[in-house]
Amino acid sequence: MPIVRSAVFLGMLLAAAVLQVSFFAFFSYDGVVPNLVLLVVVAAGLTRGPELAALLGFTGGLLLDLLPPADHVAGRWALALVVAGYLAGRVRPEQGRSSTVALATVAACSFVSTSIFALSGMVLTDPGVPVGEALRVIPIALVYDLLLAPFVLPPAMRVFRRMQAPQVAY
Amino acid sequence: MAKSPRRHTRSVLAVLLLASVTAITLDVQGGAESVFQPAREGLGDAFGPVEEGAALVARPLSEVPGFFSSNKSLRDDIARLEAENSNLRGQLATTSEVRYRAAELDGLLSSSERSGLALVPARVVAMGPAQSFSRTVTIDAGTSSGIGPDMTVLNNDGLVGRVVQANRGSATVLLIVDQDSVVGARLGSNAEVGFLRGRGGLGGGSRMDLDLVDNSETPGRDDVVVTWGSRGGTPYVAGVPVGTVESVVSSPREQAKHAVIDPFADFSSLDLVGVVVDADTRGDRAVIRAGEMPGGE
Numbered sequence: 096m097p098i099v100r101s102a103v104f105l106g107m108l109l110a111a112a113v114l115q116v117s118f119f120a121f122f123s124y125d126g127v128v129p130n131l132v133l134l135v136v137v138a139a140g141l142t143r144g145p146e147l148a149a150l151l152g153f154t155g156g157l158l159l160d161l162l163p164p165a166d167h168v169a170g171r172w173a174l175a176l177v178v179a180g181y182l183a184g185r186v187r188p189e190q191g192r193s194s195t196v197a198l199a200t201v202a203a204c205s206f207v208s209t210s211i212f213a214l215s216g217m218v219l220t221d222p223g224v225p226v227g228e229a230l231r232v233i234p235i236a237l238v239y240d241l242l243l244a245p246f247v248l249p250p251a252m253r254v255f256r257r258m259q260a261p262q263v264a265y
Numbered sequence: 266m267a268k269s270p271r272r273h274t275r276s277v278l279a280v281l282l283l284a285s286v287t288a289i290t291l292d293v294q295g296g297a298e299s300v301f302q303p304a305r306e307g308l309g310d311a312f313g314p315v316e317e318g319a320a321l322v323a324r325p326l327s328e329v330p331g332f333f334s335s336n337k338s339l340r341d342d343i344a345r346l347e348a349e350n351s352n353l354r355g356q357l358a359t360t361s362e363v364r365y366r367a368a369e370l371d372g373l374l375s376s377s378e379r380s381g382l383a384l385v386p387a388r389v390v391a392m393g394p395a396q397s398f399s400r401t402v403t404i405d406a407g408t409s410s411g412i413g414p415d416m417t418v419l420n421n422d423g424l425v426g427r428v429v430q431a432n433r434g435s436a437t438v439l440l441i442v443d444q445d446s447v448v449g450a451r452l453g454s455n456a457e458v459g460f461l462r463g464r465g466g467l468g469g470g471s472r473m474d475l476d477l478v479d480n481s482e483t484p485g486r487d488d489v490v491v492t493w494g495s496r497g498g499t500p501y502v503a504g505v506p507v508g509t510v511e512s513v514v515s516s517p518r519e520q521a522k523h524a525v526i527d528p529f530a531d532f533s534s535l536d537l538v539g540v541v542v543d544a545d546t547r548g549d550r551a552v553i554r555a556g557e558m559p560g561g562e
Contacts, residue, residue: 113316117392
């Protein structure tokens with residue numbers, strides 16, 4: 096049932112986006128909060144491959160772009176998370192079982208997506224994102240994403256496995 | 266199955282990347298009339314209350330570490346003293362500016378304007394992540410309380426920012442430390458005007474840059490900076506304290522002197538803020554007029 100599945104996935108992305116801006120805003124480190132939407136997208140990539148992950152990355156990114164208090168150009172997080180989802184999906188499924196590989200994927204995707212977002216800001220906005228600020232934020236975001244990964248990835252991956260459409264072995 | 270799964274994945278990726286770039290282009294080209302504006306408003310209306318709820322859960326939890334360091338009554342004392350302290354500091358901060366205006370005999374008009382400030386109280390319910398590199402927060406009051414775009418937002422300590430978008434029950438505030446924020450500012454001691462730009466920092470080390478219009482003037486250390494205000498009080502009303510001069514930098518290459526400003530407001534722990542509205546605003550929450558608290562202690 097694709098409708099039920101997409102509703103569940105959309106719900107997960109919405110919950111992640113809302114928690115990220117409002118709940119975790121109170122537990123931010125120097126303004127940096129864990130990127131829960133990214134963690135959901137990585138979970139999709141590790142279990143279901145690049146296509147679904149890139150699609151969820153696009154949807155989740157648009158949510159981050161439009162949900163208040165976002166005030167930047169729409170589509171920037173979408174671009175960043177499409178790439179992150181595709182990368183996570185390229186990790187071989189049998190390796191995705193190992194927690195080390197999963198954490199390494201989270202780290203790589205966090206680095207790539209925050210960097211793409213910062214780079215798009217340097218190109219698109221007028222005063223531009225200062226390089227020093229980007230270099231300061233990216234590692235903090237990476238560490239915070241890694242810290243949250245053990246709590247978010249396993250349940251999200253379980254949902255994605257369970258919601259898998261019945262497949263014919265070939 | 267004509268296509269190999271790998272090629273299919275590639276085309277999905279290409280389509281999604283193109284879609285992202287198209288979205289960026291549409292939004293940049295559209296400006297204020299962008300096709301995403303209705304979506305922004307819709308999401309704001311729908312998820313303002315949800316963010317409010319999440320913040321309601323998080324707020325007491327974020328105070329949990331406090332229980333370990335001190336007990337309830339001590340923390341109440343601290344909160345009361347802090348409020349008193351920032352109140353006194355605010356009074357002190359505006360003294361030099363008030364003295365100047367009195368000397369200039371033009372204080373009459375502006376002080377009546379200033380004492381007439383009507384505020385709608387609101388709480389910060391969501392904060393833009395630092396990963397987004399823009400400093401915005403959501404407050405839990407919107408158009409239903411009489412809040413609209415380009416209204417001044419301040420708190421106990423000083424200027425906070427301005428409203429950039431107002432939804433029914435929530436509004437987005439651009440903080441003055443954001444890179445995009447430019448505030449017309451005035452030095453308290455000699456009323457020199459200049460422009461304040463945010464640096465994008467948020468924590469205790471957040472600073473702003475002040476460029477004075479008159480190159481020959483040198484701002485003094487610890488001089489207070491207040492807003493200069495424009496016609497109709499939008500986007501900033503006049504005379505709100507912003508911060509103090511921390512250091513003055515002058516480079517031989519450029520003529521202008523350039524001051525670093527330490528803002529009064531603590532942007533990493535924003536909670537209760539006030540939005541400056543017209544005195545006759547009627548909305549779904551009480552308006553604080555001229556410093557009097559409705560039903561306060």
